[in-house]
Amino acid sequence: MANAMLHQIVGTLQLLGNSRTNYEIRNNSVNLIPKGFKVEVEFSKRGIYSSREGKLGVIRASASETSVVDPVLAPSNNVTHEPRTKPNETALILIRHGESLWNEKNLFTGCVDVPLTKKGVEEAIEAGRRISNIPVDMIFTSALIRAQMTAMLAMTQHRRKKVPIIMHNESEQAKAWSQIYSEETIKQSIPVIAAWQLNERMYGELQGLNKQETADRFGKEKVHEWRRSYDIPPPDGESLEMCAQRAVAYFKDNIEPQLQSGKSVMIAAHGNSLRSIIMYLDQLTSQEVISLELSTGIPMLYIFKEDNFIRRGSPVAPTETGVYAYTRGLAQYRQKLDEMLH
Numbered sequence: 001m002a003n004a005m006l007h008q009i010v011g012t013l014q015l016l017g018n019s020r021t022n023y024e025i026r027n028n029s030v031n032l033i034p035k036g037f038k039v040e041v042e043f044s045k046r047g048i049y050s051s052r053e054g055k056l057g058v059i060r061a062s063a064s065e066t067s068v069v070d071p072v073l074a075p076s077n078n079v080t081h082e083p084r085t086k087p088n089e090t091a092l093i094l095i096r097h098g099e100s101l102w103n104e105k106n107l108f109t110g111c112v113d114v115p116l117t118k119k120g121v122e123e124a125i126e127a128g129r130r131i132s133n134i135p136v137d138m139i140f141t142s143a144l145i146r147a148q149m150t151a152m153l154a155m156t157q158h159r160r161k162k163v164p165i166i167m168h169n170e171s172e173q174a175k176a177w178s179q180i181y182s183e184e185t186i187k188q189s190i191p192v193i194a195a196w197q198l199n200e201r202m203y204g205e206l207q208g209l210n211k212q213e214t215a216d217r218f219g220k221e222k223v224h225e226w227r228r229s230y231d232i233p234p235p236d237g238e239s240l241e242m243c244a245q246r247a248v249a250y251f252k253d254n255i256e257p258q259l260q261s262g263k264s265v266m267i268a269a270h271g272n273s274l275r276s277i278i279m280y281l282d283q284l285t286s287q288e289v290i291s292l293e294l295s296t297g298i299p300m301l302y303i304f305k306e307d308n309f310i311r312r313g314s315p316v317a318p319t320e321t322g323v324y325a326y327t328r329g330l331a332q333y334r335q336k337l338d339e340m341l342h
């Protein structure tokens with residue numbers, strides 16, 4: 001269905017759950033929805049909608065479109081409150097965390113949960129400046145503090161000034177206790193999903209060892225093989241291939257659908273989990289990925305359009321002129337920010 005039609009969806013929706021409340025459908029979103037309630041609505045020509053949560057209802061509007069409606073996860077490609085349409089391109093930002101205390105000490109880190117150094121904090125803030133004009137509707141981080149610090153510090157620089165909020169879905173209670181009871185506040189928030197699958201490659205018995213001392217002890221070649229081969233794991237640890245299996249599966253199952261639904265996403269993760277994801281995005285061979293090195297705190301930008309990932313590289317300077325020259329969508333987003341903030 002053409003986007004123009006979407007603006008005409010107005011009607012009422014009866015949720016047949018615990019409550020038989022009527023909710024208003026306007027511009028393809030559900031108003032007055034209970035706080036934190038998630039419903040996936042499928043509009044059909046006959047006006048029946050179904051929800052993946054197993055509830056059924058009727059919408060008095062004729063349209064044919066599938067829509068995911070979630071007050072927390074709704075895309076914010078429109079910075080003003082004009083009707084929302086699904087953008088035909090979305091942004092994907094990848095950031096390796098800033099320098100950690102063990103990067104500084106040259107120790108194998110893997111899944112050990114080490115925070116950023118002061119330099120790492122500064123790198124994260126600088127990364128945030130570089131992406132401050134790029135839309136971010138959702139953030140995915142690993143479960144490790146260095147990636148989470150990086151994401152949060154980067155977002156302090158974002159011009160849209162939405163508040164990144166970590167989702168706590170680990171238990172029903174955690175979910176209930178972290179509810180937000182203002183729809184307006186939810187609109188001004190960015191959900192942050194922490195996933196262990198995006199963690200650094202587990203370095204096994206090398207974790208905590210000094211990289212130089214390990215090379216002196218086992219030989220430079222052996223250590224290089226552990227660090228940069230594709231399928232040879234370090235003792236009791238994960239190879240890049242093993243790390244890629246869980247990181248790329250998570251990306252495909254959880255992140256790609258968000259991009260497809262029109263959301264722009266930032267991922268803050270690690271050298272090897274991001275190398276795995278880049279291998280997938282850029283269709284690198286296992287030979288090519290070996291020489292891929294990522295610096296700490298440098299954001300990389302992709303445009304997701306028509307199911308393709310188009311690499312834009314890293315915004316080189318806070319002005320990002322090169323990056324904005326590429327797509328109309330990004331330029332429009334920036335222009336809206338300018339209008340809103342001046």
Ligand SMILES: O=C(O)[C@@H](CO)OP(=O)(O)O
Binds near residue numbers: 103
């Ligand atoms: O120690 C680690 O966890 C990683 C990233 O810092 O090291 P490597 O450079 O070998 O991938």
